[in-house]
Amino acid sequence: MTAQAGIAARPAAAAMARWSFGWPRSGPIAAAFLALIVPASGLAIWRIATQQAWVTPLMLPAPDAVAAALRDLARSGDLTSNLGLSLRRVVLGFGFGAAIGLAAGGAMGLSRTAEAMLRPLLLSFVQVPVLAWIPLLMIPLGIGETLKLAAIGISAFTPVFLNTAKGFRNVAPALIEVGTLYKFNWPQRVRHILLPGALPTLFTGLRLGLTQAWQALIVVELVASTDGIGYVTVIARQMFQFDQMLAAMLVIGVVGFCLDRSLRFAEARLVHRFGGAAA
Amino acid sequence: MRRAVAWRTPALGALLPLALIATWQIAASAGTFDVGLWASPATVLRAASATVRDGSLAGDVWASLQRDVAGLAIGVPVGLIVGTLLALSRLGDALLGPSLSAVRQVALFTWVPLISLWLGNDEPGKIAFIAYAVFFPVMLATQAGVRGADPQLREVARTLCLTSWQSLRRVILPAALPSIAAGIHLALVYGWLATIGAEYLFSAGPGIGSALMTGRAQFRMDQVIVGMVAIAVVGMLLNVLAGAAERRLLQSRGL
Numbered sequence: 001m002t003a004q005a006g007i008a009a010r011p012a013a014a015a016m017a018r019w020s021f022g023w024p025r026s027g028p029i030a031a032a033f034l035a036l037i038v039p040a041s042g043l044a045i046w047r048i049a050t051q052q053a054w055v056t057p058l059m060l061p062a063p064d065a066v067a068a069a070l071r072d073l074a075r076s077g078d079l080t081s082n083l084g085l086s087l088r089r090v091v092l093g094f095g096f097g098a099a100i101g102l103a104a105g106g107a108m109g110l111s112r113t114a115e116a117m118l119r120p121l122l123l124s125f126v127q128v129p130v131l132a133w134i135p136l137l138m139i140p141l142g143i144g145e146t147l148k149l150a151a152i153g154i155s156a157f158t159p160v161f162l163n164t165a166k167g168f169r170n171v172a173p174a175l176i177e178v179g180t181l182y183k184f185n186w187p188q189r190v191r192h193i194l195l196p197g198a199l200p201t202l203f204t205g206l207r208l209g210l211t212q213a214w215q216a217l218i219v220v221e222l223v224a225s226t227d228g229i230g231y232v233t234v235i236a237r238q239m240f241q242f243d244q245m246l247a248a249m250l251v252i253g254v255v256g257f258c259l260d261r262s263l264r265f266a267e268a269r270l271v272h273r274f275g276g277a278a279a
Numbered sequence: 280m281r282r283a284v285a286w287r288t289p290a291l292g293a294l295l296p297l298a299l300i301a302t303w304q305i306a307a308s309a310g311t312f313d314v315g316l317w318a319s320p321a322t323v324l325r326a327a328s329a330t331v332r333d334g335s336l337a338g339d340v341w342a343s344l345q346r347d348v349a350g351l352a353i354g355v356p357v358g359l360i361v362g363t364l365l366a367l368s369r370l371g372d373a374l375l376g377p378s379l380s381a382v383r384q385v386a387l388f389t390w391v392p393l394i395s396l397w398l399g400n401d402e403p404g405k406i407a408f409i410a411y412a413v414f415f416p417v418m419l420a421t422q423a424g425v426r427g428a429d430p431q432l433r434e435v436a437r438t439l440c441l442t443s444w445q446s447l448r449r450v451i452l453p454a455a456l457p458s459i460a461a462g463i464h465l466a467l468v469y470g471w472l473a474t475i476g477a478e479y480l481f482s483a484g485p486g487i488g489s490a491l492m493t494g495r496a497q498f499r500m501d502q503v504i505v506g507m508v509a510i511a512v513v514g515m516l517l518n519v520l521a522g523a524a525e526r527r528l529l530q531s532r533g534l
Contacts, residue, residue, distance in 0.1 A: 034370070035377035042378075059397065113291065120292035121299075128511040131475045131488075135495035136503045139316070218386040223479050230389070237392040245392055253385035260384055 061243040069243035070250065078232070083251065086217055086228040093152025094213040098206060101160030109168025109198065110190065122161065130155040130216050134223055143224035148217070155216035156209035163205025167198030200271045207263045214256055318500040326501035340509055342485035347474040350409025355466055358414045359459070362421025383415050387473070391480045405477035412473035413466035420462020424455030453532070460528055464521040471514050
C-alpha cells in the first residue's frame with residue numbers, strides 16, 4: 001500500500017499505473033477468466049440482439065441458429081465430405097509445392113552455379129502473388145482439381161524455396177571449416193554439416209508453406225470452386241443461408257487454428273531435436 | 280579471371296528465362312498450339328503496348344491503388360491505436376488479446392462473404408476488407424514495439440514528470456518507431472494483395488484485379504499475363520519504396 005502511495009506521488013507514474021488499471025500479476029485461471037469475458041459478453045449481446053430483433057436474421061442469424069446449422073452440416077455429412085476434400089487439396093498441393101521448393105532451394109543453396117542459373121528466374125516467379133496466378137491458370141485448367149492443386153502448390157512453394165535456399169546459405173562458416181578439417185567429402189558435408197545447420201530455417205519454411213497453402217485453399221475455393229469448405233460459405237451466402245455461412249466460417253477458423261498450433265508445436269520439437277546441436 | 284566471373288553470373292541467370300521465352304515463341308510460330316488461346320511472347324507484348332497506349336492499364340492500376348490507400352487509411356490508424364492500448368494496458372491485453380489472436384487465425388479471405396453481407400458488394404465492402412487485412416500486421420508490430428520500449432526510457436519519462444500523453448508521444452512511440460515502421464511495411468504488402476483479392480470477390484469495377492478476371496472470362500491470356508506482371512511490379516515497387524522509406528526514417532532518427 002505504501003509502495004502504491006509512493007508511486008502515486010509521481011504524476012506520470014500514477015497516470016501509467018492508472019492506464020494499466022493497477023491490475024495485479026494474475027495466474028493462468030485469472031487470465032483465462034479475463035480472456036473469456038469479451039467472447040462471452042459478445043455472445044450474450046449477439047443473442048439478446050437477435051432475440052429482441054434489433055438486427056434482422058438476414059444481417060446476423062441467432063447463435064442458436066448457427067449452432068443448429070453446424071449440427072445439420074455435420075449430420076448430413078456435408079461438413080465431413082467438403083472438409084475432407086479441402087484437406088486433401090491442401091495436403092496434395094502442399095506436397096507438390098514443398099517438394100519442388102525443397103529441390104530448387106536445395107540446389108540453389110548447395111551449388112553456386114545452380115544459384116546463378118536459377119536465382120533471377122525464381123526470384124521473379126516469387127514476385128507474382130498466387131492471387132495473380134489464379135486467373136491465368138483458370139484459362140487452360142478451368143475450375144477443376146488441377147487448378148486448386150496448382151494454386152496451392154505455388155503458394156506453398158514460395159516460402160519453402162526461399163527458406164531452404166537461405167538455410168543452406170547461412171550455415172555458419174566455422175562449421176563448414178570443421179568439415180574441411182575432417183576432410184569430409186561432399187555427401188558427408190551435406191549430411192553432417194549443411195543439412196543439420198539448415199534444418200531450423202527449413203522447418204520454418206515448411207510451416208509457413210503449409211500456412212500459405214491453407215490461405216490459398218480458401219482463396220481458390222472462393223474464386224473458382226464447386227465444392228470444399230470455402231465453397232460452403234460462398235453457396236450459403238448466395239442462398240441467403242447465413243447461419244450455415246457462419247457455421248462454415250467457424251469451422252475454417254477452428255481448423256486453421258489447430259493447423260497453426262500443431263505446426264508451431266512440431267517445429268519447436270523438431271528444431272529442439274535436430275537443430276539444437278548444430279545451431 | 281575476375282572479369283570472367285563478373286559476366287558469368289548474369290549470363291547464367293539470363294539463360295533459363297531467355298530459353299523459356301524463345302521456346303514459347305518458336306513453338307507458337309511453328310503452330311504447335313493455338314495462339315488464339317495460349318498467347319505467345321509476341322501477342323503478350325502487343326497486348327502490353329495496346330493497354331499502355333490506350334491508358335487502360337494505368338487507369339486500372341490507379342483505381343486499385345486508390346482503393347488500397349483508402350483501406351490503409353482506415354486499417355493503419357486503428358492498428359496503431361489498438362496496438363498501443365494493448366501494449367500499455369495489461370488489463371486490456373488480458374481482455375482482448377486472446378480474442379484477437381483467435382480471430383486472426385481465421386484465414387483472411389474467409390471474411391469476404393461476411394463483409395459482403397454486412398457492407399454490400401461494392402466499394403465499402405472492398406475497402407473494409409483491405410482495412411481488415413492491414414490491421415493485424417500494424418497492431419502486432421505496434422504492440423511489440425511499445426511493449427519493448429526500453430524500461431529505462433520510461434524511467435526517464437517518469438523522472439521528467441511527463442504526463443502520460445507526453446511520455447507516450449515523446450518517449451514511448453519514438454522508441455517503438457522501428458517496429459511500427461516494419462509493421463506498416465508489411466501492411467503495404469498485405470494491403471496490395473487484399474486489394475487484388477477484393478476486386479476478384481466483390482463486385483466488378485475499375486481495378487487491375489477486375490481487369491484480370493475480365494481477361495480470363497474472355498480467354499485473353501495475353502491480357503491476363505500483362506495484368507499479372509503489372510500486379511507483381513506494383514507489389515515489388517511498394518515493397519522497395521516502403522523499405523527505402525523505412526531505412527530513411529530510421530537513419531534520420533540515428534538508429
